[in-house]
Each structure stands twice: as structure tokens, then as C-alpha cells.
Amino acid sequence: MSRARVDHETAFLLHSYPWRETSLIVEMFSREHGRVPMVAKGARRPGSMLRGALMSFQPLEVTWSGKGEVKTLHSASWQGGQALLGGIGLLCGYYLNELMLRLLAREDPHPELFDAYAEALARLAGGGAHEPLLRSFELNLLREVGYAPTLDHDVESGEALREHAEYFFLTERGPVEADAKLGDLPLLPGRALLAMATGDFSSPETLSHAKGLMRRLIQYHLGGQALESRRILMELQAL
Amino acid sequence: MPLLDSLTEALRVLPGVGPKSAQRMAYHLLQRDREGAARLAGTLAAALAEVRHCARCNNFTEAEVCERCLSQQRDASQLCVVEMPSDLMVMESTLAYRGLYYVLMGKLSPLDGIGPRELKFDKLVERATDGMVQEVILATNFTNEGEATAHYLGEMLRARGLRVSRIARGVPVGGELEHTDLGTVAQAFVERRGW
Numbered sequence: 001m002s003r004a005r006v007d008h009e010t011a012f013l014l015h016s017y018p019w020r021e022t023s024l025i026v027e028m029f030s031r032e033h034g035r036v037p038m039v040a041k042g043a044r045r046p047g048s049m050l051r052g053a054l055m056s057f058q059p060l061e062v063t064w065s066g067k068g069e070v071k072t073l074h075s076a077s078w079q080g081g082q083a084l085l086g087g088i089g090l091l092c093g094y095y096l097n098e099l100m101l102r103l104l105a106r107e108d109p110h111p112e113l114f115d116a117y118a119e120a121l122a123r124l125a126g127g128g129a130h131e132p133l134l135r136s137f138e139l140n141l142l143r144e145v146g147y148a149p150t151l152d153h154d155v156e157s158g159e160a161l162r163e164h165a166e167y168f169f170l171t172e173r174g175p176v177e178a179d180a181k182l183g184d185l186p187l188l189p190g191r192a193l194l195a196m197a198t199g200d201f202s203s204p205e206t207l208s209h210a211k212g213l214m215r216r217l218i219q220y221h222l223g224g225q226a227l228e229s230r231r232i233l234m235e236l237q238a239l
Numbered sequence: 240m241p242l243l244d245s246l247t248e249a250l251r252v253l254p255g256v257g258p259k260s261a262q263r264m265a266y267h268l269l270q271r272d273r274e275g276a277a278r279l280a281g282t283l284a285a286a287l288a289e290v291r292h293c294a295r296c297n298n299f300t301e302a303e304v305c306e307r308c309l310s311q312q313r314d315a316s317q318l319c320v321v322e323m324p325s326d327l328m329v330m331e332s333t334l335a336y337r338g339l340y341y342v343l344m345g346k347l348s349p350l351d352g353i354g355p356r357e358l359k360f361d362k363l364v365e366r367a368t369d370g371m372v373q374e375v376i377l378a379t380n381f382t383n384e385g386e387a388t389a390h391y392l393g394e395m396l397r398a399r400g401l402r403v404s405r406i407a408r409g410v411p412v413g414g415e416l417e418h419t420d421l422g423t424v425a426q427a428f429v430e431r432r433g434w
């Protein structure tokens with residue numbers, strides 16, 4: 001059970017939406033308590049102390065209390081040290097936030113994922129290549145929420161994947177050696193799956209296979225619901 | 240449904256109005272201020288019928304093209320893009336700008352499903368490429384959403400040969416570093432300029 005009051009914990013704002021006339025509901029992702037929805041009372045008033053601090057992609061120090069599902073936010077201040085995101089980095093940030101909003105259960109702590117998220121934001125702000133970073137975060141997230149995909153052995157034969165063999169990836173199970181009777185699933189080279197297993201997304205081949213595979217796995221775990229941020233990122237890139 | 244219930248239900252379209260306040264409003268209109276209620280009903284119907292978006296700046300107007308867009312006093316080579324009509328009013332009260340405007344009526348908000356289609360980016364492109372506009376000034380907010388909006392508008396407009404600028408941000412006029420929020424100071428440092 002959650003304690004009634006949590007003081008000065010590091011958290012990121014994932015999303016917020018208007019609540020009543022002057023307040024906000026904020027979805028925080030805190031290091032020790034995971035995703036926690038809170039009401040930020042009066043945060044939409046012009047002089048509110050919370051108003052300027054409640055910004056996504058910045059590490060915040062927050063204090064909240066409450067025993068119900070939605071807590072009450074008492075204070076939030078910038079910790080500093082994280083440059084603002086810009087351009088495509090922002091859109092990638094929104095995508096990460098939406099993934100976490102959809103896949104993380106409330107008040108389920110994920111300190112390692114929290115650190116991976118902070119690291120990803122720092123790299124996005126530094127202008128790092130975003131594709132490898134997105135793939136590695138997606139895989140991290142799937143593992144954290146208990147959907148770790150098998151990437152290193154054939155789930156039928158139990159044998160380790162071979163670099164030069166080709167595999168089908170069965171969504172609910174994992175890789176099996178490619179076989180014509182399994183129909184037209186995409187073929188994945190063993191070396192790409194093995195690279196993903198070790199978190200190595202440096203080769204363009206791994207990256208392009210990982211993109212399709214992660215999309216398929218995430219869609220499956222979201223029950224086929226589309227991600228808004230992904231649609232919008234694609235529309236923006238097509239401009 | 241009885242009319243009283245329909246009215247309460249209808250009032251809930253207003254932002255921040257829940258069932259309780261809607262009921263209070265309905266009682267107030269019917270019991271205490273029937274004249275005000277009639278005026279509200281009449282004005283609302285008229286506004287709905289008459290108010291539309293200006294074909295050029297997208298702001299609210301009752302004409303096809305608003306007065307500001309038709310004015311000969313404004314510099315047609317500059318187009319300032321703002322999120323909301325209230326932002327336009329702020330820019331106007333500075334008396335620092337003599338160009339024209341485009342009001343987006345929103346900002347990119349990927350988690351709420353607001354993208355380039357919802358914001359009609361194509362209407363802005365059409366406006367900005369009328370042959371008169373030479374510089375587009377992006378004056379969206381310095382929030383993440385405002386920055387994302389400015390970034391993509393900038394890319395899109397530059398690709399069409401327009402000069403694009405972004406309003407500057409930093410320590411407020413008369414502001415002291417000691418009393419300025421950390422984010423502003425940090426960003427003012429990052430965006431420092433030659434002196």
C-alpha cells in the first residue's frame with residue numbers, strides 16, 4: 001500500500017489535462033512509485049507556483065499525498081540539468097510518454113526504467129540518433145512490464161539462434177526457424193535477433209528489423225489500439 | 240428528457256463545468272435572470288450563425304476576411320503565427336509589430352491527438368505563400384507543444400523559400416537573475432548572443 005505522503009521525490013511529468021476550472025490532472029512518472037496520477041489544484045491560475053514547473057521532459061522534485069487512486073500534488077520544482085528538447089527530439093519524447101502511459105500500471109515502481117528514460121531524454125536533447133534509442137527503450141519497457149520477448153533461442157526446438165539462419169517471430173511466443181507452412185510472416189535474420197537480445201541496435205539491419213518487430217509486439221500488448229503520437233510523428237515527417 | 244434536464248446537460252459542454260455547476264447555472268438562468276438567459280440564447284445563436292474563421296488569418300470574424308487583414312496600414316510582408324486569439328491581442332498591445340497574423344487556434348499536442356491535420360497546417364502554408372509574405376515570425380508559446388509546433392512550421396515554411404524567425408526568450412525585462420526561474424536562466428544561457 002502506498003504511504004499517505006511522499007516528499008521530494010524525483011519524477012517526470014508524462015501528461016496533463018484540464019480538470020475543473022483551474023486545475024490539472026497530471027500523470028507523473030516517479031522513480032520510486034512509478035506512474036502516479038495526481039491533481040494539481042489551481043495549476044491553471046495565472047500566478048500558480050505549479051504552472052511554470054509542470055513541464056514534461058524535465059526532472060522535477062515533487063511532493064504529493066493521498067491514499068486514493070488520484071493523489072494531491074503539493075509542490076513541484078525543476079531539478080535542472082536536463083536541456084530542453086527540440087524538434088524531432090520532442091516528438092520522440094511524446095512517443096515515450098505515450099508508451100508509458102499505456103503500458104505502465106499505476107503505482108508500480110520501475111526505478112531502472114526511470115533511469116533508462118532519463119538517459120534517453122538526455123540523449124535526445126544531445127541530438128543523438130533517435131531510432132536506436134527508441135528501439136532500446138521499447139525493448140526495455142516490454143521487459144519491465146513483464147512482456148520480455150524471447151530473442152536468443154528457437155521456442156520450438158529450444159536451440160540457440162544461429163547468426164545466419166532466418167526466423168519467423170510468433171507474436172505470443174518468440175522465434176521459430178522459418179518454415180513455409182507458417183505463411184507470410186516477415187523473415188528475421190538470426191544475427192539481428194541476437195543483436196537485439198544484447199541491446200545492440202548499432203547496425204542498420206538490426207534497426208530496421210527491430211522497428212517492425214517492436215511495433216508488432218507493442219500493438220499486440222496494446223490490444224491493437226493505435227498510438228496517437230506515432231501517427232502524428234509520421235504525419236509530420238511526411239510534410 | 241424534461242427540458243430542465245436537457246438544459247443542465249447542454250451547459251456541461253462548457254469547459255470545467257460538471258453536473259453540479261451545470262444544475263446551478265440552469266436554476267440561476269430560469270429563476271433569477273430570465274432576461275439574461277434570453278440574451279444569452281439570442282447572442283449564442285447569432286454568434287454561431289455569424290462568427291467564422293477569417294479566410295486569411297484564421298482568427299474569428301463575421302466577415303469573409305477580417306478588418307485587420309484588409310487594412311492598408313499593415314506590413315503585408317510579415318506574418319506572425321500565434322496559437323490563440325488571446326496571444327494576438329498581447330502582441331497587438333505591445334505596439335511593436337505592424338505586420339499581419341495567422342492564428343493556429345491550437346498547438347501540436349501529440350498525446351491529445353492534435354497533429355498537423357487537426358491544426359490545418361496546409362491553410363497556413365497557403366496563406367504564407369501568397370507571394371506577399373517574406374518573413375514568417377513564429378510566436379507560439381515556449382512550452383514543449385509550442386516549441387514542437389514552431390519547429391515543424393519552420394521546417395515546412397523554410398522548404399517553401401520563406402524567411403522564418405522565432406520570437407526570442409530570456410530573462411524578463413527588469414528581471415533579476417536571482418528571482419528568475421531556473422529553466423529561463425538556463426535557456427537564456429544556452430541561447431546567449433554575441434555582444
Ligand SMILES: [Zn+2]
Pocket residue numbers: 293294295296297298304305306307308
Ligand atoms: Zn484576418
